[in-house]
Amino acid sequence: MSDTTASAVLTDSMPAWRQHRYGEADSVALETAGVPDPGKGEVLLRLRATGLNSGDIRVMRGEPRLVRLAFGLRRPRQPVRGMDAVGTVVAVGPGVTALAVGDEVVGELPGGGGLARYALSPVARLVPLPPALSPEVAATLPIAGGTAWQALDLAGVTDAARAAGAPRRRVLVIGASGGVGTFAVQLAALRGAEVWALCGERNRGIVAGLGAARTFDYRTVQPGSAELPDDTFDAVIDIAGTAPLRALRALVRDGGRVALVSGEGGRWLGPVGRILGASVLSIASKRVLRPIAASAKAGILGQLVALAATGSIRPVIERRYDFVQAGAALAHVAGGHVTGKVVVIAE
Numbered sequence: 001m002s003d004t005t006a007s008a009v010l011t012d013s014m015p016a017w018r019q020h021r022y023g024e025a026d027s028v029a030l031e032t033a034g035v036p037d038p039g040k041g042e043v044l045l046r047l048r049a050t051g052l053n054s055g056d057i058r059v060m061r062g063e064p065r066l067v068r069l070a071f072g073l074r075r076p077r078q079p080v081r082g083m084d085a086v087g088t089v090v091a092v093g094p095g096v097t098a099l100a101v102g103d104e105v106v107g108e109l110p111g112g113g114g115l116a117r118y119a120l121s122p123v124a125r126l127v128p129l130p131p132a133l134s135p136e137v138a139a140t141l142p143i144a145g146g147t148a149w150q151a152l153d154l155a156g157v158t159d160a161a162r163a164a165g166a167p168r169r170r171v172l173v174i175g176a177s178g179g180v181g182t183f184a185v186q187l188a189a190l191r192g193a194e195v196w197a198l199c200g201e202r203n204r205g206i207v208a209g210l211g212a213a214r215t216f217d218y219r220t221v222q223p224g225s226a227e228l229p230d231d232t233f234d235a236v237i238d239i240a241g242t243a244p245l246r247a248l249r250a251l252v253r254d255g256g257r258v259a260l261v262s263g264e265g266g267r268w269l270g271p272v273g274r275i276l277g278a279s280v281l282s283i284a285s286k287r288v289l290r291p292i293a294a295s296a297k298a299g300i301l302g303q304l305v306a307l308a309a310t311g312s313i314r315p316v317i318e319r320r321y322d323f324v325q326a327g328a329a330l331a332h333v334a335g336g337h338v339t340g341k342v343v344v345i346a347e
């Protein structure tokens with residue numbers, strides 16, 4: 001390690017799961033890599049747990065191709081996947097005063113880096129890990145929890161609306177059993193909404209336990225089915241991205257909003273067509289379709305951490321993998337049928 005403001009790192013090398021080409025989980029291998037130096041405004045973390053997201057899989061595959069503009073044209077610039085990280089600060093870069101060696105933190109790493117022993121993070125993306133919260137639970141929060149939070153805000157399902165005495169809102173969460181969905185159901189219920197949820201049959205019990213008043217199997221019930229008639233909801237959070245936009249728009253009442261978290265689409269441009277279609281359908285309409293591009297927001301993460309530490313939200317962890325099994329963890333998330341979250345525990 002070169003000179004940094006303070007450091008407790010005694011080694012120059014570390015194990016890291018790296019990829020040198022875009023591909024499936026077999027493009028990622030456990031290698032020895034150099035320990036990076038924190039730059040200005042950064043800290044180096046000794047990782048304790050890393051949460052995986054479907055976003056890690058999009059970057060791993062470089063699909064849709066549009067992803068490669070941001071992450072590297074031929075191969076990922078950051079070869080290590082894993083964006084949701086919990087760790088101990090072991091070195092601080094120049095100018096860092098908000099954190100010190102020994103601090104325990106959680107946050108979203110830009111572009112990845114979490115499936116390694118050490119990772120860099122800008123200080124601004126990190127919040128303290130309270131003693132009441134385990135690293136593995138905290139590692140589920142940043143992207144999935146943050147996206148659910150921002151989607152509900154966009155759809156108008158807010159604490160402020162509730163405090164202002166707005167009538168109880170009815171919200172439909174489509175794709176309620178995955179990482180984002182299990183948080184969306186819990187947060188919407190916490191914000192006073194009556195939550196209806198579409199998920200796989202095998203997960204209906206889990207989703208009901210998270211606070212959904214009614215659940216439906218997405219393989220037999222679709223927007224527009226008798227169980228989900230038009231003009232029924234104040235807000236729809238679409239995390240599955242497969243229902244026709246017109247059917248989604250018809251679900252909400254006048255004044256209602258649809259937050260589009262996901263949009264399946266072509267191999268090159270992914271959800272771009274759906275985003276453009278949503279804009280067109282929302283012109284002069286009393287029912288608005290809004291795509292969401294969630295971003296790392298420390299203020300929101302701090303609130304999620306507080307809610308999880310007090311048990312007000314209970315992240316669902318389907319599987320925990322040891323660090324040496326991180327390749328299998330990526331393969332499992334890539335299968336697209338995770339219930340809640342998958343977390344890799346550092347050694």
Ligand SMILES: NC(=O)c1ccc[n+]([C@@H]2O[C@H](COP(=O)([O-])OP(=O)(O)OC[C@H]3O[C@@H](n4cnc5c(N)ncnc54)[C@H](OP(=O)(O)O)[C@@H]3O)[C@@H](O)[C@H]2O)c1
Nearest residue numbers: 054175177178179180200218240261262292293294337338
């Ligand atoms: N816009 C943003 O800023 C943003 C941020 C984060 C994530 N995302 C996107 O949000 C989506 C979800 O992410 P995630 O991490 O929550 O995914 P995930 O955890 O991998 O979601 C898997 C879950 O989705 C369920 N599912 C699959 N197809 C479904 C359908 N047609 N209807 C209802 N449920 C379905 C699966 O149930 P079964 O096993 O029963 O099939 C599984 O439980 C991804 O497309 C991701 O790229 C967007």
